Amino acid sequence: QLRLQESGPGLVEPSETLSLTCTVSGVSISTSYSYWGWIRQPPGKGLEWIGGIFHTGTTYYNPSLRSRVTISADTSKNQFSLRLTHVTAADTAIFYCVRKNNDAFDIWGQGTMVTISS
Amino acid sequence: QSALTQPASVSGSPGQSITISCTGTSSFVETYNLVSWYQQHPGKAPKLLIYEVTKRPSGVSYRFSGSESGNTASLTISGLQAEDEADYYCCSHAGSGTWVFGGGTHLTVL
Numbered sequence A: 001q002l003r004l005q006e007s008g009p010g011l012v013e014p015s016e017t018l019s020l021t022c023t024v025s026g027v028s029i030s031t032s033y034s035y036w037g038w039i040r041q042p043p044g045k046g047l048e049w050i051g052g053i054f055h056t057g058t059t060y061y062n063p064s065l066r067s068r069v070t071i072s073a074d075t076s077k078n079q080f081s082l083r084l085t086h087v088t089a090a091d092t093a094i095f096y097c098v099r100k101n102n103d104a105f106d107i108w109g110q111g112t113m114v115t116i117s118s
Numbered sequence B: 001q002s003a004l005t006q007p008a009s010v011s012g013s014p015g016q017s018i019t020i021s022c023t024g025t026s027s028f029v030e031t032y033n034l035v036s037w038y039q040q041h042p043g044k045a046p047k048l049l050i051y052e053v054t055k056r057p058s059g060v061s062y063r064f065s066g067s068e069s070g071n072t073a074s075l076t077i078s079g080l081q082a083e084d085e086a087d088y089y090c091c092s093h094a095g096s097g098t099w100v101f102g103g104g105t106h107l108t109v110l
Helices: B028-032
Strands: A003-007 A018-025 A035-041 A048-054 A059-061 A069-074 A079-084 A093-101 A104-108 A112-116 B009-012 B018-024 B035-040 B047-050 B064-069 B072-077 B086-095 B098-101 B105-109
Touching: A003 A093, A003 A104, A018 A035, A018 A093, A018 A112, A035 A069, A035 A104, A048 A069, A048 A079, A048 A093, A048 B098, A059 A069, A079 A093, A104 B035, A104 B047, B009 B018, B018 B028, B018 B086, B018 B105, B028 B086, B035 B064, B035 B072, B047 B064, B072 B086
Parallel strands: B009 B105
Antiparallel strands: A003 A018, A018 A079, A035 A048, A035 A093, A048 A059, A069 A079, A093 A104, A093 A112, B018 B072, B035 B047, B035 B086, B064 B072, B086 B098, B086 B105
């Protein structure tokens, strides 16, 4: 069964870098045509697509976050990661890692809450 | 402001049908025909209900259906049940490998 699990610190100080990892089980992230991504949801608000990475390593980012976001993959660990630099309180959110299949986000991790605060 | 506009809330009684609209501020909804819909219960991760405008993943109830007219996509839920009370989000490909979500609609089952 395909599963995604986010991990990382729940508290990050303002201006620092947020780093999260998603561990995938049940399928190889390097499978052809596979796409893995990140979506966030501020408390009480809607969903925002952050970006994604194809099995080829090609990445796509939300234009509003592009200057601060990096998504990478470690195929040896079957993980992919998110780095968001220069965070502010506005980046406080639940972060979900997802798989995109058939042009939709069909598998979601349970989500991890990250609070930006000193 | 989201590039996809959804009503903030809708409501219906058990057994009724409701429709949630999702209108793109640009033409990407009708250009790409890659709209998906998600259901989110409180404290839970979203769940995929509809992909590629009208297709239902395995395991999703037939009561959920999607459609599109011009630059507006719609999700219809028929035979409303109490468990359908949740937040619903549309999502569309927006070109250049990017994706955008609607602001979300809260469904209340009266």
